[in-house]
Amino acid sequence: MTSPGVMNGHLLAAKGIVKSYGHVRALQGADFDVFPGEVAALVGDNGAGKSTLIKILSGTVRPDGGEIWFDGRTLTIQSPVEARHLGLETVYQDLALAADLDPAANLFLGREIRQPGLRGRLGFIDKKAMREKAEDAFATLGIGLQDIDVEVAMLSGGQRQAVAVSRAVTWASRVIFMDEPTAALGVVQAHRVLELIRRLRGSGMSVVLISHNLPQVFEVADRIQVLRLGRRVATLRPNQTTMEQVVGAMTGADLEAAS
Amino acid sequence: MAREKAPAETAELTPSPEEAELPRTALAGLTAATSTWIFLVLVVIIAVFSALDFDSFASVFNLRNITIDASSLLIIAVGMTFVIITSGIDLSVGSVLVFSQVVASLVMREMGAEGMDVILAGLASGLLAGGAWGLFNGLLIAKTRIPALIVTLGTLGMAQGAALLLSGGINVRGAVPPELVRTVGLGRLFGQIPYLVLIAAGVTIVGGVILHLTQFGRYTYAIGSNAEASRRAGINVPRHLIKVYVLSGLLAGLAGFVLLARFTTTTIEGHGTANLQAIAAVVIGGTSLFGGRGAIFGTVVGVFIPAILRNGFIILGIRPFWQQVAVGAVLILAVYFDQVKRRARERQ
Secondary structure, eight states: OOOTTOSSSOSEEEEEEEEEETTEEEEEEEEEEEOTTOEEEEEEOTTSSHHHHHHHHTTSSOOSEEEEEETTEEEOOOSHHHHHHTTEEEEOTTTTOOTTSOHHHHHTTTSOOBOSHHHHHTTBBOHHHHHHHHHHHHHHTTOOOSOTTSOGGGSOHHHHHHHHHHHHHHHOSSEEEEESTTTTOOHHHHHHHHHHHHHHHHTTOEEEEEOSOHHHHHHHOSEEEEEETTEEEEEEOGGGOOHHHHHHHHHTSOGGGGO | OHHHHHHHHHHHHOSOHHHHHHHHHHHHHHHHTHHHHHHHHHHHHHHHHHHHOHHHHTSHHHHHHHHHHHHHHHHHHHHHHHHHHTTOOOTTHHHHHHHHHHHHHHHHHHTTSOSHHHHHHHHHHHHHHHHHHHHHHHHHHHHSOOOHHHHHHHHHHHHHHHHHHHHTTSOOOSOSOHHHIIIIITOEETTTEEHHHHHHHHHHHHHHHHHHHBHHHHHHHHHHHOHHHHHHTTOOHHHHHHHHHHHHHHHHHHHHHHHHHHHSSOOTTTTTTHHHHHHHHHHHTTOOTTSSOOOHHHHHHHHHHHHHHHHHHHHHTOOTHHHHHHHHHHHHHHHHHHHHHHHHHHTO
């Protein structure tokens, strides 16, 4: 299975990924690739395997088979920690925030700043430093939180989304996966997320966007890869494709569109 | 973008900004003040008892007795606070306490029941016994998917049974070195502050520092709040849970040892409801049974409300059975407040 431009120059690529849950074969030899500084959209109908594929690439789930290439070499991503060391960050669909902790604590979850010296070695964390850095991060991304000391549960849906996105943006150096980042948002907020995606691309970051919202995908993506029944069935360019063709590839109604 | 973001967001998600902002800040204040509220309840209780019979209730002698009685429960409740914040539960603490007492007593009796080395060996074996049950609990809870309620209900029976097997079903006597009883059991710093109380206070302060200021504490909250998010954030959730249950077991062992010093014998039959008392204290103190939130300060208050009610009722000649009724009501009220807060929060 060859698609245009797959073999050369990609930053991250999945090849022939297989994953089953019991009798359910979520991925049956799925391919996927991302170039440096591009917005790669991953679309597909419910159950096509999008989320499973992203979880594998972000180290949350381990594949049964297949290869992952990163920076020109093949590797395994055994855990979220390993993915993070590679510079890969994920905005999960459920946001993966600890609702009882404040935004700064969530931003630094698992990467707490310790106090200097002996206190740090005893495990004391530097709440003040984390709070200041979190304020900086939110300000840089243009996220207005009236009260940064309030727990995440008290924030609005859009603000929670913003916290999850800024965590990924703060720590990512190579690729950011965004699983339905606009699903819970209103029109204005969704627009801001798309704007942010463009800005990230402008700074050289790769963004993988999973979305059901095809107009948004067409607005921001450089390439669209279509997953169907656990396989990639098409790689399309928005400026050379219509939405009908993408829908055709997603549903299998028009496999010719996959070219 | 920074300047226009906040108002746009408010307009988008809520019909009226004024309406939306008010309850949010009010709720935040209420949440922060959970322990404060329950502390006020404690102050009122103390004030009422003092007003009704100041000489008996507020005497140094009486207050000393209350704190001595509460000290072993406080030690257990500190461990229970960590466990409940991870959204777990440890029903086994009372049995583990008894098991640790029996092990420590047998070790000390075997060694001659005299001298500093015997005391240290007894302490070490008691802590080891408690920690081992904690490790067993933690391994099962973290590695299998058996709920903590069931695992610790199982070890409650196992530890109790094992303690009875080891002791032959009767309290181990003649095992506690007299030096231990004189110092830890009955002694006071400067002739005023009982060592028992100092030990409990030390455990509480260290527990509070760990919970509120260290990474260990931060992970405890994070796991109770969202275990899957913690895992994705790179926190080793099973390992942390094991540590938390070991801590609970160790503190049960310590409480058992402290009680040995006080009563000079094991107290096999005395701790059937220690688990429930500890859980009640933690929950009355504002720690949520659903995990993710709570404070050591609240637990201290939660230990003292039942203790002072019991004591005050006795002094006033009210039948002490009323204490159980009152504590039960306070417990239900505390959980009710937690639920109201959660619901208000989810409506955001």
